[in-house]
Amino acid sequence: MGGHEPAFEVHSGEIVETTTLDAHGYDENDRSICEGQNPLTGPFFINEAKPGDCIGVRIIDLSPNRSSCWTRRLLAPHLLTPELLSRFPELLIGIPGEGKHVDWAIAPDGRTVRVVEEPYRESVPSIDLAPMLGCIGVAPPEGQAIVTTTAGAHGGNMDYVGIAPGSTLYFPVFVPGAHLYLGDGHATQGHGEIGGTGTEVSMDVRFEVRLLKGHRIGWPRGENPTHFFTIGNARPLENALQHATSEMFAWLVDDYRLGIVDASLLMAQSVEYEVGNVFDPAYTMVCKIPRRHLPDHPLPREV
Amino acid sequence: MGGHEPAFEVHSGEIVETTTLDAHGYDENDRSICEGQNPLTGPFFINEAKPGDCIGVRIIDLSPNRSSCWTRRLLAPHLLTPELLSRFPELLIGIPGEGKHVDWAIAPDGRTVRVVEEPYRESVPSIDLAPMLGCIGVAPPEGQAIVTTTAGAHGGNMDYVGIAPGSTLYFPVFVPGAHLYLGDGHATQGHGEIGGTGTEVSMDVRFEVRLLKGHRIGWPRGENPTHFFTIGNARPLENALQHATSEMFAWLVDDYRLGIVDASLLMAQSVEYEVGNVFDPAYTMVCKIPRRHLPDHPLPREV
Amino acid sequence: MGGHEPAFEVHSGEIVETTTLDAHGYDENDRSICEGQNPLTGPFFINEAKPGDCIGVRIIDLSPNRSSCWTRRLLAPHLLTPELLSRFPELLIGIPGEGKHVDWAIAPDGRTVRVVEEPYRESVPSIDLAPMLGCIGVAPPEGQAIVTTTAGAHGGNMDYVGIAPGSTLYFPVFVPGAHLYLGDGHATQGHGEIGGTGTEVSMDVRFEVRLLKGHRIGWPRGENPTHFFTIGNARPLENALQHATSEMFAWLVDDYRLGIVDASLLMAQSVEYEVGNVFDPAYTMVCKIPRRHLPDHPLPREV
Amino acid sequence: MGGHEPAFEVHSGEIVETTTLDAHGYDENDRSICEGQNPLTGPFFINEAKPGDCIGVRIIDLSPNRSSCWTRRLLAPHLLTPELLSRFPELLIGIPGEGKHVDWAIAPDGRTVRVVEEPYRESVPSIDLAPMLGCIGVAPPEGQAIVTTTAGAHGGNMDYVGIAPGSTLYFPVFVPGAHLYLGDGHATQGHGEIGGTGTEVSMDVRFEVRLLKGHRIGWPRGENPTHFFTIGNARPLENALQHATSEMFAWLVDDYRLGIVDASLLMAQSVEYEVGNVFDPAYTMVCKIPRRHLPDHPLPREV
Numbered sequence A, B, C, D: 001m002g003g004h005e006p007a008f009e010v011h012s013g014e015i016v017e018t019t020t021l022d023a024h025g026y027d028e029n030d031r032s033i034c035e036g037q038n039p040l041t042g043p044f045f046i047n048e049a050k051p052g053d054c055i056g057v058r059i060i061d062l063s064p065n066r067s068s069c070w071t072r073r074l075l076a077p078h079l080l081t082p083e084l085l086s087r088f089p090e091l092l093i094g095i096p097g098e099g100k101h102v103d104w105a106i107a108p109d110g111r112t113v114r115v116v117e118e119p120y121r122e123s124v125p126s127i128d129l130a131p132m133l134g135c136i137g138v139a140p141p142e143g144q145a146i147v148t149t150t151a152g153a154h155g156g157n158m159d160y161v162g163i164a165p166g167s168t169l170y171f172p173v174f175v176p177g178a179h180l181y182l183g184d185g186h187a188t189q190g191h192g193e194i195g196g197t198g199t200e201v202s203m204d205v206r207f208e209v210r211l212l213k214g215h216r217i218g219w220p221r222g223e224n225p226t227h228f229f230t231i232g233n234a235r236p237l238e239n240a241l242q243h244a245t246s247e248m249f250a251w252l253v254d255d256y257r258l259g260i261v262d263a264s265l266l267m268a269q270s271v272e273y274e275v276g277n278v279f280d281p282a283y284t285m286v287c288k289i290p291r292r293h294l295p296d297h298p299l300p301r302e303v
Helices: A082-087 A237-255 A260-270 B082-087 B237-255 B260-270 C082-087 C237-254 C260-270 D082-087 D237-255 D260-270
Strands: A008-010 A015-020 A040-046 A054-064 A068-071 A102-106 A112-115 A132-137 A155-157 A168-172 A180-186 A203-212 A221-223 A227-234 A272-275 A283-290 B008-010 B015-020 B041-046 B054-064 B068-071 B102-106 B112-115 B132-137 B155-157 B168-172 B180-186 B203-212 B221-223 B227-234 B272-275 B283-290 C008-010 C015-020 C040-046 C054-064 C068-071 C102-106 C112-115 C132-137 C155-157 C168-172 C180-186 C203-212 C221-223 C227-234 C272-275 C283-290 D008-010 D015-020 D041-046 D054-064 D068-071 D102-106 D112-115 D132-137 D155-157 D168-172 D180-186 D203-212 D221-223 D227-234 D272-275 D283-290
Touching (some): A015 A040, A015 A180, A054 A180, A082 B237, A155 A227, A180 A203, A237 B082, A237 B237, A260 A283, A272 B272, B015 B180, B054 B132, B180 B203, B237 B272, B260 B283, C015 C040, C040 C203, C054 C132, C054 C180, C155 C227, C180 C203, C237 C260, C237 C272, C237 C283, C260 C283, C260 D068, D015 D180, D054 D132, D054 D180, D237 D272, D260 D283
Parallel strands (some): A008 A040, B008 B041, C008 C040
Antiparallel strands (some): A054 A203, A132 A155, A132 A180, A227 A283, B015 B203, B054 B168, B068 B102, B132 B180, B168 B221, C015 C203, C040 C180, C054 C203, C168 C221, C221 C227, C272 C283, D015 D203, D054 D168, D054 D203, D132 D180, D221 D227, D227 D283
């Protein structure tokens, strides 16, 4: 992300309808549109966004616009113990004579996705559809251009299952116009993206952008009907957890005006963590607090 | 765990009713019964359990047997970024003039727990009661005696919110009789035990033990009405995740007879992770698969 | 690194004499020439260098061109235990009423460097001068532009004390012309750069560039009169060690034609590790083998 | 370590001459004396040692007492990247049809050690003899019994090449009499013990024990003719580094009476790190300061 001229301009409050290509650049007709890993839609120039602001992106709708999906075939070896790899060396070396990708198909009722290839079609159960965006974020600070396979304080390839309809994501703004990017849709994905992909597919997406002037945040934040959450992207996984936990603490103290002890007591007894990805160069850890446990304070909002 | 003579003998299929002290050794009347950190109930000698078997412990009931609970006051600094600690140094240095523990009380209806101490009583919301055991496990291998503040393949201080009524935990047997220990009850706990404690309390507990002869597992496993799960205990957090992920893979391949590709495809699209603890010397990561996504194969069972 | 037009063109075998600014952009007269962190000299376009080649940079001379140096004042808190930080919270919070930097001066004989500021001048011993370059590397792959405060397979801010006169560094070429950058000179530095700086100073530098056509390497390599070495840059430190160790193994097998067992036996009994930095976003670990333990095979060389 | 009755009693200032078995329990005649991993000599009860004291162990002589040594055959896969393992899967799976160990022999002049097995005898160079003890330490705290394949604040299986003649190691005392253990001699070893063994051999050892009453230390410390050093044992490697770095800081401030800024400035410009092991359950990192850079203060000494 970063390093591209803005492709679209959006004003705060506007709703955008667009599409995303799959992680290899194929569109809704399974035509190759673009080379490279995780080609994204954007950048969207958010009118009047300045460094020090933050933007909110509410995902209204997200749905696959074709039925064919694909995945990698094997779990990532770095997530398995040497002992297990030694028992099942194919996990490391690969399986000879087989193509790289496994094809999956979304059922006609749009509720599940299933392997197409035999014999796995019979032995692997259908998985409930749960569309999400693997990549979303803004241009990074200091004029950098960073590949869309990794993530940072600017968002990026976070592969968090919670980036889904009903969620609003907040990103810090580092460059004028913020330069919002999104893509890398998955029809389903287990936590951690431990196989290296979700069921990769192109998407129709509808989202609303809001500009929160003068609201400075350190890392991506979000909310959905049940939780508030913060996202840390780093290696090792402890560092990702530190960033997410610290951003939640800052949220409670700075925006909810809780004291240090109050925020500690509340977080210690009520946070939940979700692993975003443990596959990409930066791992992603999400720190969540149930809305029902939060005092009735206003949300971070436009100044 | 390890290093004690068995205190009780249990046969497979028997149900045990007992109590646990809180993490500082106080009982249901708030009397100090025992010194040290995390004094446990047990060890229970499981009749006919031999190395190479595994035992299942089904938690039938678990409920606090007194209303007073306690917690530490502040989040653990190693889970926060240096930047945040630098903004809020009290998180590292502590808060002068205040006692160490914060008292909480379970509401008369037994559904929530709330801070007693002012002014936090007003500012920290009630938390829904969700009783769990912080410590459960068996004697470790090789004649070791290991403190009950850490965890390993033998279980131990895992501080996982899923060790709760309705769950069955499976442990490998390393010594004749297995030597089951349990304790360290929490009325509530956020994921990760990031404040260093749950709401610590003594408990009444009822559990059933089953012996699974000849069923060799590598790390603790479990099941509850919605999921199967495996538990890894190690540092760093990636290693804990590797152990849990590898044990789940072994479960699917060895017991469910899935192929390597099948197990990979299923896990990549359906695992969920939960952070047990990131406070203790060994961190705990749980790898879960929804029961609905598993093929209709038999559970690991008594041979 | 990356994202700049080439400033100079160099042919293989040419010797370059140039200067580097200090880490804050000050020159030999202590004048501010440039904003930002770690401004570098370059990029040098290496004639005929193509992706898949590697370049060698032999550091012939490197010496401070002014006597005044500066450092940060305190150790980096993320390298200390919470227990120690709790005893000495100033390490985290900082020391009020004092300026940020500590001034050091190189002795007139050019052999040591010493703190200028009282009372530290008396209590901190002189340190033997050992000039090195904190930053050296090439443009990264995939058109990225990456800040000069971090490091990767392209080199960068490695802060390794062995990047010094008498060493030759080898870098993979990712873009036509390689685009070599260098700077961030230190008159001295402890391993790890655990205070966040060496004794920062501007430098005169003389180096020779050689192009090794068709010689593909994965990570920076190097040699000096006593050792061959490889450099890994990543977080966590284990990952940096994995990259360095794996690159050394590949070197022995691919270039020295050792077998897998031979390379394993040799490395297991003779590698030495040096910590480059544990301060920057990517940590640096160096894997070395004494030249005397290596069979008498040719060095990687121009094809 | 821990869990054994004392085998010998030693008074402060006494010199002990003894032998150690190799890591599989074989003695100077290559006879199996003992089962298990890393059988140790001891425990030595240090007269009048009490918790809160520390003991110093000066290694006077250490030399192999037989010429035959053995090593494992391949590098440990967890120290290599998945990419490299995928190129050379034998590193993970092992090499079929070959025995587990590789035999080495010490040259008649006692100066080098060389592989015996063909064809490696020709292709792997002789390695200079550098005898060291892989294991040394005391009984751990809290009545624990901990296997001799791991390490902690009590020392243990640190596999640091600096535990060698000319070095003095200091250990905290956790139980009355300290209970000193030692063994696991290596004729040579690369840093990190990345193949899982040094050249394993039985040893003659002569050491002097000194009791330092009332001198409380947190982690093993040491000194040799050129350096003072501290040792951290933990996972991940960063945690080991934190413990070693923090213990050195405490040493400078508590014993050398340096101020916080002085200790920071000195350490930042002069520490050196050495990797002890990255093979065992706990990794070992050593933080060193050259004696020449230390102010002329007394060493920690008997009170």
